[in-house]
Structures are given as C-alpha cells and as structure tokens.
Amino acid sequence: xxxxxxxxxQRKVFIIIMILFLGFVGIQFVRPDVPNPxxxxxxxxxxxxxxxxxxxxxxxxxxxxxxxWYDKIVPVYWGVASHIKDGRVDLNFSEWNKLAPADQKAxxxxxxxxxxxxxxxxxxxxxxxxxxxxxxxxxxVLKNYLASMVHSKPADTAAINAADxxxxxxxxxxxxxxxxxxxxxxxxxxxxxKNWQPISTxxxxxxxxxxxxxxxxxxxxxIKENNIHPWPNGAIFAKVAWxxxxxxxxxxxxGEFKQVEYMIKDDKKYASTYGWGWARFKTPKMVxxxxxxxxxxxxxxxxxxxxxxxxxxxxxPIKH
Amino acid sequence: xKVLYSLLAACTLMLAACSDNKPVELYNTKAALPSSPxxxxxxxxxxxxxxxxxxxxxxxxYGNDLALKAAIEGNKIIAGNEIFTLVTWKQQEDDHWFGAxxxxxxxxxxxxxxASSGNTVAVNYQQLNGKALDLKTDTSxxxxxxxxxxxxxxxxxx
Numbered sequence: 309x310x311x312x313x314x315x316x317x318q319r320k321v322f323i324i325i326m327i328l329f330l331g332f333v334g335i336q337f338v339r340p341d342v343p344n345p346x347x348x349x350x351x352x353x354x355x356x357x358x359x360x361x362x363x364x365x366x367x368x369x370x371x372x373x374x375x376x377w378y379d380k381i382v383p384v385y386w387g388v389a390s391h392i393k394d395g396r397v398d399l400n401f402s403e404w405n406k407l408a409p410a411d412q413k414a415x416x417x418x419x420x421x422x423x424x425x426x427x428x429x430x431x432x433x434x435x436x437x438x439x440x441x442x443x444x445x446x447x448x449v450l451k452n453y454l455a456s457m458v459h460s461k462p463a464d465t466a467a468i469n470a471a472d473x474x475x476x477x478x479x480x481x482x483x484x485x486x487x488x489x490x491x492x493x494x495x496x497x498x499x500x501x502k503n504w505q506p507i508s509t510x511x512x513x514x515x516x517x518x519x520x521x522x523x524x525x526x527x528x529x530x531i532k533e534n535n536i537h538p539w540p541n542g543a544i545f546a547k548v549a550w551x552x553x554x555x556x557x558x559x560x561x562x563g564e565f566k567q568v569e570y571m572i573k574d575d576k577k578y579a580s581t582y583g584w585g586w587a588r589f590k591t592p593k594m595v596x597x598x599x600x601x602x603x604x605x606x607x608x609x610x611x612x613x614x615x616x617x618x619x620x621x622x623x624x625p626i627k628h
Numbered sequence: 629x630k631v632l633y634s635l636l637a638a639c640t641l642m643l644a645a646c647s648d649n650k651p652v653e654l655y656n657t658k659a660a661l662p663s664s665p666x667x668x669x670x671x672x673x674x675x676x677x678x679x680x681x682x683x684x685x686x687x688x689x690y691g692n693d694l695a696l697k698a699a700i701e702g703n704k705i706i707a708g709n710e711i712f713t714l715v716t717w718k719q720q721e722d723d724h725w726f727g728a729x730x731x732x733x734x735x736x737x738x739x740x741x742x743a744s745s746g747n748t749v750a751v752n753y754q755q756l757n758g759k760a761l762d763l764k765t766d767t768s769x770x771x772x773x774x775x776x777x778x779x780x781x782x783x784x785x786x
Contacts, residue, residue, distance in 0.1 A: 478784045502785040514727025558682035562783040592786035628661035
C-alpha cells in the first residue's frame with residue numbers, strides 16, 4: 309500500500325512545484341517601470357560628504373538608481389520599485405535645485421536625524437546592500453559638515469524690525485480671528501494653547517529657531533501621573549517656533565513668530581496617522597500648512613516615524 | 629520538514645535580532661524641577677523663553693495673569709500681586725534631534741513678587757539655586773535682577 313501511495317504523493321509535490329515555478333516565472337513579466345529621469349540639479353556638497361550620500365541614499369533618493377540583478381527579481385522588485393517611487397517623492401537629490409535654500413537645509417538635517425535614529429537607510433535595504441550602511445566614521449563626516457553650516461551672529465536690523473513690527477501688532481491685541489483657520493485634515497487652529505503649561509523648550513541651531521512646547525490639561529496630567537506611554541486620548545501639544553533674535557551680549561530671544569504645530573492624540577479618529585492628528589499654522593495669520601492638500605501629514609509622519617517607540621513624540625517633558 | 633522548521637527558527641531569530649531594544653527615555657529627568665513650597669509654577673503662563681549661547685543656558689519666564697498683562701504693557705507701572713518666575717537650566721544636546729539643545733540641570737529659579745500697600749508697591753526678589761533650590765542669602769545685585777526680569781519683552785503668542 310505504502311509503496312503505491314508514495315509515487316502519487318511525490319507527483320503531487322512535483323505538480324505543485326511546477327505550478328509555483330511557472331507562476332514565479334510568469335510574474336517576472338509584471339514589472340513596474342523604474343525610469344531614471346534626467347538630473348535637473350544635483351546635490352552640491354563637498355566630495356567626501358557627497359560620496360557617503362550617494363552610496364547610502366541615491367538608490368532611492370535620486371534619479372541615478374542603480375538596480376542590482378537581485379533587485380530585479382519579482383516579487384522583491386515590486387517592493388524595490390515602490391520604495392524608489394516613494395523615496396523620490398519625499399527627497400530627491402537629483403532635483404535638489406527645486407527646493408528653496410532653507411528647505412534644502414531642513415532636508416539635510418532631517419536626513420541626518422533619520423540616519424542617526426536608524427530609520428534610514430532602510431534596514432531591509434542595507435541588509436542586502438551592505439555597502440549602503442552608514443558607518444560611525446561616515447556619520448561623523450556628515451555631522452561635521454552640517455555643524456560647519458551653523459553660524460550664530462547678532463540679529464541684523466531687518467530681523468529686529470520684522471520682530472518689532474509683528475510685536476506691535478500683537479501687543480495691540482487686535483480682535484481675535486473670528487473664523488478659525490482649518491488644515492486640510494480638518495484640524496482647526498486652537499487659540500487657547502498659550503494658556504497651557506509649557507512642557508519643554510528647544511533651541512534649534514539647525515534652523516535658527518527657539519521653541520516652546522505646550523501641553524493641554526490632559527497632557528500635563530498624564531505627565532504627572534506617568535501615563536505617557538502611550539499618551540492618553542485627548543492629549544494635545546502645541547509647539548511654537550520663533551526666529552532667533554540674538555543680542556550683543558549673547559542672549560538669544562524669541563523674534564518673529566513663525567508657526568504653531570499641533571499633535572492631537574486620538575487612537576481611533578487618527579488611527580491612519582499613527583494615532584495623532586497633525587497640523588501646522590504659519591505666521592500670526594495662522595495659514596494652514598499644506599493648503600488644501602491633506603498629504604502634508606505624510607511629511608509630519610515621516611519625520612516623527614523614528615520616534616515610534618516614544619509614541620511618535622520627540623519632546624521629553626520636564627516634570628515640575 | 630526538518631528543513632522547514634530550521635528555516636522558521638532562523639527567520640524568528642533574525643526578526644528577534646532586528647527588533648529595537650534601545651531603552652526609551654520618556655522624560656527629561658535631568659531638567660525636572662523639584663517640588664518645593666519655595667515656588668509654584670501652577671497656573672503661571674509663559675511670558676517668554678530665551679537662551680544664552682555663551683553660558684549654555686536656557687530660560688523660561690513665567691508669570692501670573694497680572695504679570696503677563698503688565699509685561700505686555702512694558703511693565704511701565706508696577707502694581708501689586710504680580711508674580712514673575714524665571715527658571716534657568718543648563719543646556720544639553722537633544723538625544724532625539726541632532727541640531728537641537730534642550731534644558732538640562734536646573735541652575736536657578738528666581739521669583740519676583742509685588743505687593744501693594746497704600747500708595748507703595750514692594751517688590752520682593754528671591755533666588756533659589758541648584759537642584760536643592762538653596763536660597764541665595766547675598767542680597768547684592770537684586771535690583772539688577774529685578775530690572776532684568778521686568779525688562780523681558782514677552783514672546784509673540786498669537
């Protein structure tokens with residue numbers, strides 16, 4: 309009996325393997341296109357910095373993608389193609405000239421922070437492309453380069469005047485905005501943030517701003533009760549940024565108000581955006597960032613993604 | 629089957645190796661302010677925040693509603709019942725963001741309180757130093773510190 313069954317069983321396996329193999333060969337022809345569009349304006353940095361960026365980032369963040377033979381095998385190739393597509397949308401060093409100088413700078417600092425946190429290059433990518441790994445020595449080169457771009461100097465007349473003008477306007481306490489500006493994801497500017505408790509402050513020397521992070525009552529209570537991992541629903545942060553205004557004796561004050569950013573915790577309502585509602589309002593007119601395009605939240609999420617273990621919050625609150 | 633099991637085991641091991649085990653530091657414990665009857669930030673609002681890059685310090689000036697209102701009006705008139713509290717921390721690098729500095733150990737808490745009686749307004753100043761919040765007994769230089777604190781222009785918070 310046994311000897312009669314065995315060949316049948318073996319044949320079944322053979323058929324299954326054949327089907328799988330043919331299927332595997334078949335799907336090889338389902339190939340999304342990964343074109344290398346022309347380079348409009350490449351990243352311009354010193355050669356040693358450039359070499360690291362090219363090696364670690366260019367396969368997904370430039371128009372000079374170098375696909376290896378093993379990248380081209382479906383289904384791996386499908387993942388590779390989608391990574392490249394998304395990667396180029398977020399950051400493309402081959403179209404560097406399309407970004408304003410301030411945005412270029414911000415992208416570089418964001419990128420190095422993604423590298424430091426281990427979020428980039430994607431671990432699944434470096435597992436195969438080991439040469440793309442950023443070593444501690446590479447990181448030191450990148451850090452030194454960015455640190456060399458930081459210059460702190462007393463504020464010029466233009467910055468002082470701009471801050472003064474804004475201050476005078478604000479000080480007069482002109483009628484509050486009657487209709488609250490609303491971001492594309494439905495989050496409205498919350499004017500009460502200034503009456504909340506500050507939970508920390510930051511000096512950002514990468515972009516010359518000073519920041520105060522406020523927490524609403526729910527957030528402050530959660531801090532006191534050690535209940536911030538995860539943060540409870542209803543917790544809200546407001547992060548305010550001002551331009552730095554340095555005086556002659558080294559004190560740097562808050563100058564022009566730049567923006568207020570909110571993170572609103574609701575793990576159900578905002579389940580698709582890491583459990584947080586995101587919004588940024590710029591200038592005292594509170595212009596919603598992103599305009600009518602709800603995709604601005606991708607930017608928020610990409611930047612906060614490395615903080616997943618901290619419930620996507622960068623700020624480490626100060627207890628008092 | 630054995631092969632399949634060993635493959636499964638290998639995959640599990642690999643996944644385990646990839647999981648992130650770095651300790652999560654939720655609070656800025658260094659900068660925590662000790663609770664003490666000597667000062668109270670509850671209910672106070674932010675007047676302004678500033679840093680001193682030469683000294684490597686970060687400060688936040690808090691005030692009660694009366695103090696905030698007076699500060700916005702330029703502290704031209706000193707009335708009673710105003711409370712200003714200036715907290716100064718040493719700075720530290722932000723572990724979460726290369727390019728940022730955040731508060732570290734508390735250096736001082738300075739409290740200015742005004743009290744009116746009749747036509748006069750008394751301005752009281754106290755400086756508490758370090759994590760222990762030791763009261764500074766040397767009163768020299770108090771007038772300058774009061775002037776400095778009352779001279780701070782509020783941050784624009786629209």
